[in-house]
Amino acid sequence: xxxxxxxxxxxxxxxxxxxxxxxxxxxxxxxxxxxxxxxxxxxxxxxxxxxxxxxxxxxxxxxxxxxx
Amino acid sequence: xxxxxxxxxxxxxxxxxxxxxxxxxxxxxxxxxxxxxxxxxxxxxxxxxxxxxxxxxxxxxxxxxxxxxxxxxxxxxxxxxxxxxxxxxxxxxxxxxxxxxxxxxxx
Numbered sequence: 001x002x003x004x005x006x007x008x009x010x011x012x013x014x015x016x017x018x019x020x021x022x023x024x025x026x027x028x029x030x031x032x033x034x035x036x037x038x039x040x041x042x043x044x045x046x047x048x049x050x051x052x053x054x055x056x057x058x059x060x061x062x063x064x065x066x067x068x
Numbered sequence: 069x070x071x072x073x074x075x076x077x078x079x080x081x082x083x084x085x086x087x088x089x090x091x092x093x094x095x096x097x098x099x100x101x102x103x104x105x106x107x108x109x110x111x112x113x114x115x116x117x118x119x120x121x122x123x124x125x126x127x128x129x130x131x132x133x134x135x136x137x138x139x140x141x142x143x144x145x146x147x148x149x150x151x152x153x154x155x156x157x158x159x160x161x162x163x164x165x166x167x168x169x170x171x172x173x174x175x
Contacts, residue, residue: 023139044117
């Protein structure tokens with residue numbers, strides 16, 4: 001259990017500053033200033049889902065693809 | 069929008085470090101914890117992006133500027149660290165693979 005928590009925290013702290021959600025959110029807000037809150041919410045959901053898919057995909061398949 | 073080549077590179081290197089763990093239960097635990105970490109980050113992305121307008125109102129123009137500059141600085145420091153780690157690795161390998169100086173022949 002210790003090991004899992006260790007790994008979880010390591011990965012979280014490694015990826016979080018690079019993705020930088022609060023900083024990116026400010027840029028995102030600058031780009032969508034004219035849109036309504038609902039539109040922004042839908043966009044945020046799509047961005048979060050795509051980011052999740054990209055990261056999980058590159059995590060699991062990345063090493064395999066690079067070795068091809 | 070936020071998972072560019074830098075993020076992908078870090079994540080791939082994280083995934084590659086998996087190979088060093090021997091037992092299979094350890095590996096499954098590692099994969100699951102990584103997916104959980106990515107999930108937490110995706111949730112953070114969603115929350116930050118969806119409520120960016122409230123944060124903007126809260127911080128005001130000056131506060132927003134400060135936040136952007138601060139996060140840019142943190143990212144810069146991270147970049148320097150990665151650069152240094154890679155550079156010192158490289159230098160280490162170059163220095164230690166240099167051929168030894170030939171000994172003077174005895175007279």
